[in-house]
Amino acid sequence: MTNQSNMSDKSPTTNNASLSELMHESTCPACGHHVAVTFYRGGSLPLTTQAWPQSAQEAHEMPRHPHEFVRCIDCGHVFNREFRYENVPYQTKPNLMYNRGKTWEAHIERVKQLLLDQLPEVPTVVEIGCGDGTLLCSMAAARPQGRFYGFDPNAQIETGGGLIEARATLFEPSKHIAELKPDLIISRHVLEHLMNPLGFVQQVAFASSWEDAQTKLYIEVPCIDRVFELNRTIDFYYEHRSHFTSNSLTKMLERCSSEVEMIATGYNNEVVMGLASFGKETESIEVAQEAIQFSHGAMEAKNRVRTQLKNLQAAGKRIAIWGGTGKAASFINQFDLDEKSFPLIVDSDAAKVGTHVPGMGQKILYRDLLVRQPADVILIATQWRARDIAMEIESAGIQADSLLVEWRGELIDYHLNADLFDTNRGETLASKSNKDHRPPERAPHLFQPFPETVQQIEDIT
Ligand SMILES: [Zn+2]
Structure with a gap:
């Protein structure tokens, strides 16, 4: 009964719209949550700030774009789910919106003081989308020993006679944080x-961590906290994909910074400002190191396995590959085992026999061919099924000098290492990370090559 009365309480505020009309799977640009609800359907309207039509006709003929604003149910952020960045011609039509009002100037002065208070005596400061560079120049004048860089690919940056360095390019965290190691990055009216x-912001966070730079980020964006009380819709025009509330800016910074040092509103709550600091995040660095190591290992494995196979071929060995679909096809393609050099592919699955290896073309033959015409070497292409396949090879009476399996980037002999492929192994994992629970694995016994190939195998090690 309680549930029912709760449900009827909700219905007036939802205007009886069904959830299927309201709810969208749409990723929030501020917090990354994936569920949003319809917020404001503005219809099909032209650009407003990035277009300055020179005639009535030009104005009438302007392209129109969908204004489908939705609201993230997690952080309250509002965004246009139909926005396409390429529809806004930043390159050809620079943003000409300036606010020259007296109280706006007072706001800028407040921001300047707030930022100067954050800086060391000899700071390095970067401003992203610095426009004509006014704020940065006045900050540079207050800290003449510092280095100040203004990034803006679409503006005429005034350097104040060399007070700041103008960079007519986009700021790239992966490149410029390493180069400049800024104490402070300023981004005003850009993120929306x-x-x-x-x-x-996550890139700034990771790059700062990676480069061991103690960086702070100041973000200032328009704030829509007041539109709810005023029922104001005119904020929702196309060029602003994102509309931050004080909460959505806070959540965004909390998601990726070491510390959110300040959230404040200004200009009668029409702008919201956030200051966050970034430092070393060991876990993300470890994950990245693991990825780099894997990537190098994958390249090395490719060369090593191919060389091992070439050496076997050079020694005149007949090689059969067991498996031609799924992970086996993945093996054959990734290690580039082409039809000409590796024509012999077998499988025990009657459904696969007679089909061809995707991408490579070898015809998959039934395994019993190896009873009549044995191979010297059988390469089991699916490591995870090695044990079952080895048992099947034995029970079918198939003979071979060796069964090879790829293991940590090289081919090893199955029979010398059968315990590594024991499918009875398994662990109960107490947490998401499996690193700490897995018992250490022993080093594999290396593949003992045929006597006449010893020299060649040694050559590659
Ligand atoms: Zn959100």
Whole structure:
């Protein structure tokens, strides 16, 4: 009964719209949550700030774009789910919106003081989307020993006679944080235009961590906290993909920074400002190191396994590959075992026999061929099924000098290492990380090559 009365309480506020009309799987650009609800359907409208039509006709003929604003149910962020960045011609039509009002100037002065208070005596400061560079120049004048860089690919940056360095390019965290090691990155009225502001801040966070740079990030964006009380819709125009509330900016910074040092609103709550600091995040560095190591290992494995196989071929060995679909086809393609050099593919699955290896073309033959015409070497292409396949080879009476399996980037002999493929192994994992629970694995016994190939195998090690 309680549930029913709760449900009827909700219905007036939802205007009886069904959830299927309201709910969208749409990723929040601020917090990354994937469920949003319809917020404001503005219809098909032209650009407003990035277009300055020179005639009535030009104005009438402007392209129109969908204004489908939704609201993230997790952080309250509002965004246009139909926004396409390429529809806004930043390159050809620079943003000409300036606010020259007196109280706006007072706001800028407040921001300047707030930022100067954050800086060391000799700071390095970067401003992203610095426009004409006014704020950065006045900060540089207050800290003449520091280095100040203004990034903006679409503006005429005034350097104040060399007070700041102008960079007419996009700021790339992966490149410029390493180069400049900034104490402070300023981004004012930029993030609301981006397709993925969270992605940008996460890049700043990771690059700072990677480069061991103690970086702070100041973000200032328009704030929509007041639109709810005023029922104001005019904020929701196309160029602003994102509309931050004080909460959505907080959540975005909390997701990726070491510390959110400040969240404040200004200009009668029409802008929201956040200051966050970034430092060393050991876990993400470890994950990245693991990825780099894997990537190198994969390249090395490719060369090593191919050389081992070439040496066997050079020694005149007849090689059969067991398996031609799924992970076996993945093996054959990744190690580039082409039809000409490796024509012999067998499988025990009657459904696969007679089909061809995807991408490579070898015809898959039934395994019993190896009873009549044995191979010297059988390469089991699916490591995870090695034990079952080895048992099947034995029970079918198939003879071979060796069964090879790829293991940590090289081919090893199955019979010398059968315990590594024991399918009875398994662990109960108490947490998401399996690193700590897995017992250490012994080093494999290396593949003992045929006497006449010893020299060649040694050559590659
Ligand atoms: Zn969100």
